[in-house]
Amino acid sequence: MNADIAVIGLAVMGQNLILNMNDHGFKVVAYNRTVSKVDQFLETTAKDTDIVGAHSLEEMVGLLATPRKIMLMVRAGEVVDRFIDALIPLLDKGDIIIDGGNSNYVDSNRRVEKLSQLGLHFVGAGVSGGEEGARFGPSIMPGGDVKAWPHIKPIFQGISAKTDQGEPCCDWVGNAGSGHFVKMIHNGIEYGDMQLISEAYHFMKEALLMSHEEMEATFKKWNETELNSYLVEITIDILAFKDTDGQPIVEKIMDTAGQKGTGKWTGINALDLGIPLTLITESVFARYLSSLKQQRVDASNLFNKSITPITENKEQWVEALRDALLASKIISYAQGFMLMKQASEDNNWELNYGNVALMWRGGCIIRSAFLGNIRDAFVAEPELTFLGLDSYFKTILQRCSPAWRDVTSKSLQIGLPMPCMTSSLTFLDGYTTARLPANMIQAQRDYFGAHTFERVDTPAGEFFHNDWTGHGGNVSSTTYDA
Ligand code: NDP
Numbered sequence: 001m002n003a004d005i006a007v008i009g010l011a012v013m014g015q016n017l018i019l020n021m022n023d024h025g026f027k028v029v030a031y032n033r034t035v036s037k038v039d040q041f042l043e044t045t046a047k048d049t050d051i052v053g054a055h056s057l058e059e060m061v062g063l064l065a066t067p068r069k070i071m072l073m074v075r076a077g078e079v080v081d082r083f084i085d086a087l088i089p090l091l092d093k094g095d096i097i098i099d100g101g102n103s104n105y106v107d108s109n110r111r112v113e114k115l116s117q118l119g120l121h122f123v124g125a126g127v128s129g130g131e132e133g134a135r136f137g138p139s140i141m142p143g144g145d146v147k148a149w150p151h152i153k154p155i156f157q158g159i160s161a162k163t164d165q166g167e168p169c170c171d172w173v174g175n176a177g178s179g180h181f182v183k184m185i186h187n188g189i190e191y192g193d194m195q196l197i198s199e200a201y202h203f204m205k206e207a208l209l210m211s212h213e214e215m216e217a218t219f220k221k222w223n224e225t226e227l228n229s230y231l232v233e234i235t236i237d238i239l240a241f242k243d244t245d246g247q248p249i250v251e252k253i254m255d256t257a258g259q260k261g262t263g264k265w266t267g268i269n270a271l272d273l274g275i276p277l278t279l280i281t282e283s284v285f286a287r288y289l290s291s292l293k294q295q296r297v298d299a300s301n302l303f304n305k306s307i308t309p310i311t312e313n314k315e316q317w318v319e320a321l322r323d324a325l326l327a328s329k330i331i332s333y334a335q336g337f338m339l340m341k342q343a344s345e346d347n348n349w350e351l352n353y354g355n356v357a358l359m360w361r362g363g364c365i366i367r368s369a370f371l372g373n374i375r376d377a378f379v380a381e382p383e384l385t386f387l388g389l390d391s392y393f394k395t396i397l398q399r400c401s402p403a404w405r406d407v408t409s410k411s412l413q414i415g416l417p418m419p420c421m422t423s424s425l426t427f428l429d430g431y432t433t434a435r436l437p438a439n440m441i442q443a444q445r446d447y448f449g450a451h452t453f454e455r456v457d458t459p460a461g462e463f464f465h466n467d468w469t470g471h472g473g474n475v476s477s478t479t480y481d482a
Helices: 012-023 036-043 057-062 078-090 105-117 130-136 146-159 178-207 212-222 230-240 262-273 278-291 293-302 314-347 353-359 370-380 391-414 419-431 438-449
Strands: 005-008 028-031 069-072 096-099 121-128 139-144
Touching: 005 012, 005 057, 012 028, 012 130, 012 146, 028 036, 028 057, 057 078, 069 078, 069 146, 078 096, 078 105, 096 105, 096 146, 105 121, 105 139, 105 178, 121 130, 121 146, 121 178, 139 146, 139 178, 139 353, 178 212, 178 230, 178 262, 178 278, 178 314, 178 391, 178 419, 212 230, 212 314, 262 278, 262 314, 278 293, 278 314, 278 419, 314 353, 314 370, 314 391, 314 419, 353 370, 370 391, 391 419
Parallel strands: 005 028, 005 069, 069 096, 096 121
Antiparallel strands: 121 139
16 A cells, blocks of 8 residues: 555544545545554544554554655654654655644754654644644644655645635745744744733723623624734634523633643743744733732732723724734734744744745634735845834834824723733834933943943944943953843
């Protein structure tokens, strides 16, 4: 038998990807650590398909056409390394291992290197879209050893989501761990989008005292605008969903947000690379803050916290809120692309940002109309440093700014937390300020630690140390960092 690909891992993602591949005419071998799940799958969901089961890695490898293509859809981390180590002795030079899980891109860097030394090709492919995406068309972000791409391209582009123009939401991202890096940024942006929508919902509910029907109708209206997206769509459904007692189920859900860590990785990466990724990082902190439930309840009693609602011009406030949400969202994506650009330069990935936007245009959780405009911006200017400088996005930011200021100032006045909408506005104010007060920080650093500073009236690269107290020496610090 000459099967096209094997998939290891029969949990929700693996099973649905296999069914998707089968639908597209690819012959797939299914394998799972707990082998009973292979038979279970073949006897139930995969019944009457061309999917073949394997009961050992040896059997699986023997069923594949060469070069063999093996995709791991297993728990990220050590499990992936264990499968790779078990596969190596069974494979021949030129065979391909793809990790489609949510792996850390640093691990993928290491795996590409390790396997290439053995003549094997490793691909770290970010897959987004959850169960539904895996089954009917995910966004796939493959990167790693480019020699693998011609062999896996027909399968991946065949099963991926397509844009309205029929373009596949899957393309080669770049070398090393770049595929998983781009997936990590996708997840970080997802955290930001979700937090922004939840801040808008909070403002509607607590500041504007809107009913669930009113909120649902408002999000529906917004979904006809630049905010059109999957996450707004599901928010509409969530607001409309009633519990058995007829009350909105969303209000019965505990307000502590969980996470699996990819947003945190994005924030840590931004700190490592020196990129001010304020919105996504703030959205991770917002989840941490939400998890301090008992402390928040105790503090709200101690502070006697209450929010004074807005009673006048409600319709204008709703319009202003839409502008604030749109502008903040632009900043979130702009920051995400800044981080990708820095990582791409540091790692020589030569990422194509327009293609990245296209891959996210369909299939994934952050899919939206807006990504089409992001793609256009990077097609027009591939080296765009900041998305907000593109004329389409600059015009929106300028148009939305007054309302964005009104909404965030109001939230501060009435004590309603909007960490991402406020911090993104502050970021834009900082980014568009030619002279920030960092001169004071430099002076302080030089004062207490002789860290030296550059002057505005001498050529860049010349450093000075001032004798601030009249009794300091001329020696500047080379080791002490503060
Ligand atoms: P899980 O992350 O729940 O992983 C389950 C699979 O991993 C099973 O096949 C399981 O085998 C295997 N596994 C777990 N522990 C071990 C172990 N110690 N040794 C060998 N195999 C092990 O499955 P999902 O389908 O949810 O996700 C698969 C990958 O895709 C993950 O990396 C996930 O992060 C990523 N992903 C998930 C999404 C989702 O919506 N669920 C979306 C996008 C990506 P066994 O049956 O024997 O326990």
